[in-house]
Amino acid sequence: MSLPRSLPPIRTLATGAVWLAASATLASTATAQNRPAIRPLGPTLATTSDSLGMVNNVRALSDGRLLINDATSRRVLLVDTTFKVLAVVADSTASTANAYGPRSGALIAYRGDSTLFVDAASLSMLVIDPAGRIARVMSVPRSQDAMVLAAGGLGSSAYYSDGHLVYRGSPALQMRMAERSGAGGGVPQMPTQPDSMPIQRVNLQTRAVDTVGFVKVPKTNTSMNRSDDGTISVSIEVNPLPVVDEWAVTANGDVALIRGRDYHVDWISPGRQQRSSTKIPFDWRRLGDEDKVRLIDSVKAIRDRQAAANPGQGQQMAQAFGAAMGGGAVAAGGAGGPVVMRFEVNGGPGGATSGQVRAPRISAPQINYVSPSTLPDYQPPFFAGSARPDADGNIWVRTIPTKPEPAGVVYDVINDKGEAVDRVLVPEGRVIVGFAPGGVVYLAARDGMSTKLERARVR
Template sequence: MTRLLYAAAASLAAAAPLAAQPGTSTSRPAIRPLGAVTATTKDSLGMVSNVRALPGGKLLVNDMTGRRVLLMDSDFKILKVVADTTPGNPNAYGGTVASLIAFRGDSTLFVDAQTLSMLVIDPNGEVQRVMSVPRAQDAMMLAAGGVGAGAFYSNGHLVYRGMPNIRMQVVNGTPQMGAMPDTMPITRVNLQSRVVDTVGYVKIPISLPTITRTDDGKMNVNIEVNPLPVVDEWAVLPNGDVAFVRGRDYHVDWVETNGTRRSSPKMAFDWKRLTDEDKAKFVDSVKTLLDKQAAANPGQGAAMATAFGSMMGGAAGGGAPRVQMMVRAEGGPAGGGGPVRAPQVTAPKINVVSPSQLPDYQPPFFATSTRADADGNLWVLTIPTKPQPAGSVYDVINGKGEVTERVLIPEGRTILGFGPGGVVYLAKRDGTATTIERATVK
């Protein structure tokens, strides 16, 4: 979805003049290309969600659709299958939601949401021990490295975004979701004491479905999305500091490991004011791209329907629901009751909000657009506001909250992760297949 919205913004980049917000500067570094690619994988890989750089150029790879964790050498030769689905393998890759987290020293955590476990992997790809996740209800967010910021290790703690507590009711036989909050906590849990606290809050995009029941008992799901939300981003730096990148005025709030809080000044950005005509064009562009995406992926609707059915009622065999539910009998008071069986859901329809609900200034970034490199910099994938070379442009922000350079990532690539010494790992995707490339920052 982010790639689709990025494409829509790029197509309208020249549609409106730039206009600085009050008190901000538009002086920006020139865009420069990423350095040369120095190595490329040859083996067949599925959808790689994240990687972990190790000493000597070795790499742990989380092949999510292949359901395996691989250890590769500096030439991308596979040295070892660390975890997979082979029967009898004690290092099992359980579900399809799992993530690698840089742990103490050069060790790595492999978090598997389905088994509620965390494998501790040493730099040689050997599993040293298995830990349980600190809190079962947070397993999905700990393992969300491929679909969001995921989790990070910092001085004895795991830091991650909290899980939305969306309450669902079944009223007159039809599931109804409650209001979704527009902010979420960034949570920190101590791995020894299991004490949980909140580091800060981030503004998130909201897309809540409306569910209706047809005469034959099926569920129709309509999802309304704002294609240009003003959101916040966050990341944990190698020294353990947590950075909050604010989307409304583009500045960074910092929480240091000792608890000290500080804020950096607003950063320069090419702000673009959106007229009513610009907003209408953007909404129309997103609708067109959604229609094209649905036509090109006919199985997508069925997959979404299955996911919603599972979320609303658990697995077909009656598994536990994946959101907190409260069942209300028809015409009666709220009550208890066990898990609701997965209903039959038609292909969800994605609707776009009216143009009037878009912000007056185009925000600087979308959700899940920020990473920290191995040298203590933040990389923020910015939304284009004026014509730029083909590819994706990242703002590189130092520890003072200053944009020091703007780096162009080649078209068709996304950043998987970073290594020491200015190494960047890129993913080149073709459907569900991934090629990993290692490049230099300069």
């Protein structure tokens, strides 16, 4: 069973709301530093004529053709430079050999113009050749990592580099049902979520795994209680402004670990040599006690407005938790990406009977926030899921504004020396979904669940 389609609203409420709140409600106390001036993204060269679903990521080929991962419609398309569809590489028809699968997948640039498409449901990776045909099928290196490999666009990514798959690991957390007598049955005991994750490499030939480094990730605390009538209540505590690290694999194979506490890059080369860059200039904003209280209040107000606009959201989340409690392995998508949890039930009226597990009733989850005093003293430079490598050796980091800026989203462009050499304003309502060599960027212009894809120049 899978939760990602139900749980991303938690991430949206936490990070999206604080983005607005931090920009609109806190006064800047930063001093100007030596940073590049903000400039607009270059001109748009092409736009899709037909709407797509939710585009998770794209894969640019060397001749300008593009593979599009349309996760909502569960299909992979091959298009030319004008976005004309040349082939449907994978679709949602389960009876065909090129089935997309029941869950969202991810495209990973492989050797040359070949591409991997990760299908977590079947624990497989389709090898797509340069013509857009499925050449062969490989198993994922390790079954427990299938969900994180397929999580492109959901806060974590995977890359092919020097014969390895490089990706952020995810622990297999076990949640148990504590025994309890009476009609209420057992009370779920939530596992403790770690605050750091390993960046791992898997050799595709030997399947050997090694750890490159560790990154700090957001931590969400979840607790559950069961009432006398058997209903389980869920409480989720969120930190809307966590200090996290980001990471990416550059075009030359270096792994970049971008540290959020002081904004610098630690580098690991394919040969495992390590180096660190100097701190990247940033307009650090100090948060006083009143700022922290005001920020939490602003986030709560925005979340309440969003909840009122989408009254069915709480019930959708409750249904997702209820399905999870029915047994099996679940990938729960939080702000730090998917975390695989296995649910075990130990007897009792709410537990297993004849090998089956009865799904309990779940009330709408209650979203709470950490105490203002636990927020950082300085606003961090970015949220989780903010870094993307381009095809020319740079890393683009979506930054949190510390003072009024033009409408849109500003990215720091960091070169292979760890220097911010550019600051680019991406138009409002656009999300970067991929790059091509020579300063080409692909944007998704989203309108609800519909998407138009755009190709633009960096300059």
